Amino acid sequence: MSVESGLSRRGRIWFDALTGGAAAPLSALRSVCVADAALGSETARFIAVVPDAQNRFPRARAGEVGLDEGWALAHHVRATIAEGVDGTRRPIIAIVDVSSQAYGRREELLGIHLACAAAADAYASARLAGHPVIALLVGKAMSGAFLAHGYQANRIIALDSPEVMVHAMGKQAAARITRSSVEEMEKLGERIAPVAYDIRSYARLGLLHKLVEGINADAPGRIDVDRVRAELLAAITDARAGASGLACRLTSPAARKTRAASIEVRRRLAEQWRSAEQGRSAEQGRSVEQGRSAEQGRSAEQGRSAEQGDVRS
Amino acid sequence: MNTDQAARAGYRRFLERRSFIEMNARERVRAVLDPGTFREMLDPFDRIKSPWLPLQGIVAQADDGVVLARGTLQAKPALIAAIEGAYQGGSMGEVSGAKIAGALELALDDCAQGRLIWPVLLFETGGVRLQEANLGLAAIAEIHAAIIALRRYVPVVGVIAGMVGCFGGMSLAAAVCTHLIVTPQARLGMNGPEVIEQEAGIEELDATDRGLIWSLIGGEQRYAAGFADDLLEDDADAVAAAIRKAISTGPASARAPARSMQVERYAELIRAIDPDQPPDSESLRRLWKPKALP
Numbered sequence: 001m002s003v004e005s006g007l008s009r010r011g012r013i014w015f016d017a018l019t020g021g022a023a024a025p026l027s028a029l030r031s032v033c034v035a036d037a038a039l040g041s042e043t044a045r046f047i048a049v050v051p052d053a054q055n056r057f058p059r060a061r062a063g064e065v066g067l068d069e070g071w072a073l074a075h076h077v078r079a080t081i082a083e084g085v086d087g088t089r090r091p092i093i094a095i096v097d098v099s100s101q102a103y104g105r106r107e108e109l110l111g112i113h114l115a116c117a118a119a120a121d122a123y124a125s126a127r128l129a130g131h132p133v134i135a136l137l138v139g140k141a142m143s144g145a146f147l148a149h150g151y152q153a154n155r156i157i158a159l160d161s162p163e164v165m166v167h168a169m170g171k172q173a174a175a176r177i178t179r180s181s182v183e184e185m186e187k188l189g190e191r192i193a194p195v196a197y198d199i200r201s202y203a204r205l206g207l208l209h210k211l212v213e214g215i216n217a218d219a220p221g222r223i224d225v226d227r228v229r230a231e232l233l234a235a236i237t238d239a240r241a242g243a244s245g246l247a248c249r250l251t252s253p254a255a256r257k258t259r260a261a262s263i264e265v266r267r268r269l270a271e272q273w274r275s276a277e278q279g280r281s282a283e284q285g286r287s288v289e290q291g292r293s294a295e296q297g298r299s300a301e302q303g304r305s306a307e308q309g310d311v312r313s
Numbered sequence: 314m315n316t317d318q319a320a321r322a323g324y325r326r327f328l329e330r331r332s333f334i335e336m337n338a339r340e341r342v343r344a345v346l347d348p349g350t351f352r353e354m355l356d357p358f359d360r361i362k363s364p365w366l367p368l369q370g371i372v373a374q375a376d377d378g379v380v381l382a383r384g385t386l387q388a389k390p391a392l393i394a395a396i397e398g399a400y401q402g403g404s405m406g407e408v409s410g411a412k413i414a415g416a417l418e419l420a421l422d423d424c425a426q427g428r429l430i431w432p433v434l435l436f437e438t439g440g441v442r443l444q445e446a447n448l449g450l451a452a453i454a455e456i457h458a459a460i461i462a463l464r465r466y467v468p469v470v471g472v473i474a475g476m477v478g479c480f481g482g483m484s485l486a487a488a489v490c491t492h493l494i495v496t497p498q499a500r501l502g503m504n505g506p507e508v509i510e511q512e513a514g515i516e517e518l519d520a521t522d523r524g525l526i527w528s529l530i531g532g533e534q535r536y537a538a539g540f541a542d543d544l545l546e547d548d549a550d551a552v553a554a555a556i557r558k559a560i561s562t563g564p565a566s567a568r569a570p571a572r573s574m575q576v577e578r579y580a581e582l583i584r585a586i587d588p589d590q591p592p593d594s595e596s597l598r599r600l601w602k603p604k605a606l607p
Contacts, residue, residue: 057588059513071580078576103504103512106591109529110583111540113503114572117457117488121573124461143441143450144503147482151454168441168450168482169508176511178443192368194407194448207451245418246458249451259448261364265411266418268361269354269381273419276352276383277390 010139011097015048048095059104066102070115077122089130097139116148123152132239154239155209161217164199206255338397344549350384377408395435398477404442410452417459424466440481453482473499492559499532
């Protein structure tokens with residue numbers, strides 16, 4: 001089987017469809033597509049990771065997020081932030097069709113974890129800076145690759161298609177690691193939504209802003225593209241009206257049901273948060289005073305800790 | 314001091330040393346905080362367990378393998394989150410992930426309102442818990458988000474002591490920390506060696522070649538190649554002191570940006586790599602040796 005066969009073209013198809021295919025490419029890397037294109041009345045930055053059979057890193061030829069890809073994503077997202085400092089916080093659309101992070105010996109040695117972290121960091125920083133960041137899932141959104149490219153978005157929307165999947169590990173690999181079969185895993189997914197792969201099960205977790213139904217995901221026509229554009233615009237409007245964090249992933253009816261434990265943990269934590277602090281202040285009245293006092297106290301602390309650092313190191 | 318005396322003093326220090334690695338998560342948190350200030354939140358008696366493990370025939374532990382505590386570090390208000398590596402491989406499920414993310418979010422609220430609190434993460438994790446797959450992955454994204462937001466106010470300190478190490482999506486959490494502390498027994502990698510061997514074949518990586526694995530992702534290598542800020546012996550007092558030193562930095566504007574923000578530097582380092590002739594561990598140390606601080 002050649003490298004090219006079996007590779008998803010979804011990322012490329014939707015990148016071309018949404019940017020008109022004519023936009024000036026901004027990325028020097030064939031595996032990372034970046035272009036600015038009109039979306040409603042403004043210009044948005046569109047970013048996709050796509051397969052590149054000639055990728056100089058062999059373990060990143062099938063559309064994985066590898067070392068080059070992670071750092072390129074970070075670069076292009078941070079460039080958007082830098083261009084927006086005058087006040088126009090342009091939308092950033094991450095078109096997601098990523099099969100995994102790159103698995104390899106070179107990748108580990110050279111810090112694939114840091115490359116992926118840099119991409120996630122850039123997207124999160126854009127969101128915090130006021131850019132509406134929207135992830136559009138058109139194919140696979142797998143594991144560390146999704147963490148790097150898309151999971152820090154203000155809003156996640158997905159096409160309702162059997163090839164659109166979210167998971168922590170590829171099906172075959174997960175079956176091997178858990179010593180079960182792909183069939184057994186699929187059966188388990190029918191019963192336990194978070195371990196399923198398909199996007200409809202994922203929608204039940206309440207993390208999606210919108211599951212867009214009835215779109216031809218492989219060969220989108222004008223109507224399909226216009227509908228997806230409208231959904232992107234609606235998500236951008238919603239993101240701009242909301243907070244800069246990810247709390248919206250806990251508020252939908254689906255989240256209240258399936259992520260009930262995530263909500264309960266936060267509720268009980270908030271209850272205990274102050275009393276945990278008060279417990280401390282009762283016992284440590286004096287040090288609280290020191291910790292709370294302004295500059296003077298702080299410099300005193302610094303002096304002490306430097307001292308201690310010297311003694312202990 | 315003559316050699317004998319020096320050796321004797323060294324031996325005494327060795328005997329007095331308290332191993333951090335041998336401590337469980339709760340003991341580690343106590344060892345790090347100022348004495349008498351440990352206040353656990355969502356402790357085992359709160360019984361917030363994984364709702365998903367029992368459905369798959371696995372007994373759920375009452376704290377889901379994460380210990381959260383408030384207390385002080387040299388009188389500064391602190392939040393410590395520690396992952397118990399002995400429970401489910403330190404894996405992140407819905408509850409364990411939400412405990413860490415939720416606590417960091419509360420710290421963020423406090424920081425945003427001017428009540429600074431210094432967060433410390435004690436990693437010991439294989440990454441996502443596969444039995445809770447997508448809810449673990451979602452929680453990890455929320456942990457990343459919270460660390461990145463918090464970092465604007467206070468340094469976020471991560472510690473990887475070992476022996477589990479820090480893998481998967483949580484390796485990204487370690488990478489976005491302001492300051493990362495490792496021991497020689499720590500491993501930091503995105504993909505576990507077994508997974509790489511399975512996915513890419515034994516010619517890519519032999520997961521049983523322990524020497525090779527440690528030379529790639531072990532604490533000494535990670536520190537020497539600039540992926541971590543401190544390399545410490547396995548000593549609880551040394552870990553506690555290094556954390557205090559790391560949080561004694563000034564305001565965010567005065568701190569070096571987290572590694573994951575140093576995009577141009579690392580993009581250039583990666584560009585200079587020839588994948589057909591990649592450096593070995595030794596030469597990477599020379600190539601990527603972090604620049605000396607001014």
